Amino acid sequence: MINVSRRGRVVATAIVIVAGLICLFPLYWMVVIATHTNQEFYRVPPPVLPGSGALENLHQLTANVDILHALWNSVYVALAHSVLVLFFCSLAGYGFSRFRSAPGHRGLYAFTLATIMIPPAAGLIPWFVEMKWLGWLNSYWPMIVPDAANAFGIFWMKQYIDRSIPHDLYEAARIDGASDLWTYWRVVVPLIRPGLGALGIWTFLATWNLFLVPLLVLNDKGLFTLPLALTGLQSLYGTNIPATMLGTAIGVAPLLIAFCLFSRQFIAGLTGGAVKE
């Protein structure tokens, strides 16, 4: 296992590379088609390399879907939600991490973790009715507020704060007369920035990709976020696939760029939660 044959390495690497290519192929194909015009799409043999038809597709796209507006909407909702999540989850994570001797601490933490097991589908209908009663339909509130203090984020932040902040630091702050909330804001938060980065970027991603909630809640086309706006394309035009592909490329590009820039935070957020160190 530790000393593997050279042939073993070559075969394994080949398999992994093939798998990687399969992963990337749909995205590559999307870019190829997005940059070819509709006529070129049906050409035989079909295009294999990116072309120069992107501009024409963009015209067709924006004629039917206000893509830039949807892009902006997605950014706004994802940012607002992520900021709120970071605040509430780091606050609760701090509480759970620091005040272990508070009465009911254990039970409350166990309860918080248990709520992760509840599937969203279970309460969907009453949840929708609540949105209606609050007057939050056709607005962004349902995507920003209800989920803002989610148990998984709290779990993640507590683990991170457990690992990063020694209790002596709290003692020192307390002796210096710092209030608990001041300690949170001025001591803990600056020290957990990488953890905030990881949770923030995953929350941003998840919010950007939301489909069911916007589908249920939003009626105004002007409010649509990207995934929702793009599905509107399908029914309008079953026949202009390249323009649709350009739309999805626009929808995916910001995240891919963010991912390449922040890949470390992404992966830290992924492995930190699943594997106990």
Next chain:
Amino acid sequence: MVRPLSSMRHSRLGRHGTFYLTILPFLVLFGAFGLFPVLASLYLGFTDWDGLSAPRFVGIQNYVDLVRDPVFRISIANTLMLWACSTAATVGIAFVLAFLVNYYVPGGRSVLQVVFLAPLLVAPAMTAIITQAMFSSNGGVVNDLLGAALRHPVTFDWTRSAWALKALIVWMVVWRWTGWHMVIFVAGFQTIPLQTYEAAIVDGARPSQIFRLVTLPLMRPIVMFSLITATVGGLQLFDEVYVLTGGTGGAQHAGMTMAIYLYQAAFQDFRFGLGSAAAYVIFALIMVASLLLSRSTNPQGAPA
């Protein structure tokens, strides 16, 4: 800045007060938007409600209707089948790939992780749009490649055929999630210390024995985490299927999952009671499946 003794005593009580303050947002939000809806759903499952007039208590009629509805039964079968295939494929492939990457592939790990995680970035709804285009009967790359291989134009309509539609759904889930599980497994493999392997080799263990008796047991908790996560997600599959079938569940309900059934019952037919009953069936199934999984990967029987 030294505080007088009296206020230090006060701050000890205040300290506990702060704890409750920090978790208050979670308790309020979860109570209002998590717990209440789930409990209300239970109640609604026993009523007939169109969302406008008052709910009417009907006992277990909704559940009876569900059992009698062939479409619901199809949706259960579809959901279970799609879940089983996609979970087995995703976790299995991810495990193999992670194993190869961790022990065999010499380097480039961070690049590989970026590559394999890329599908996760694409919104499920958009994955469905791309898949629809790729498998489109005329001009889609898959049919083009098949046509080139068979030297005969292929215009197979993947979304109209029952088995092909299911295959597409499984493909979308596998494409999306394999990288995620793979990264987790790689991290898991890395927690197995080399000394453990060396000790096993010194004891004369063969590679297959090492795999079976060292690697697998140590990876069990992580594999279970993966399986349960995949199950909770897989049994609620909605976005990709909805977009791929245009919200209809496919020809002959081939793509009808329980989540789509719920959505249609509640938000297209406005039968909130029936939809809530369906939601609880999904909930129960997820609980049962998760319990069975955590028992099966822990043969000693003790809860993990």
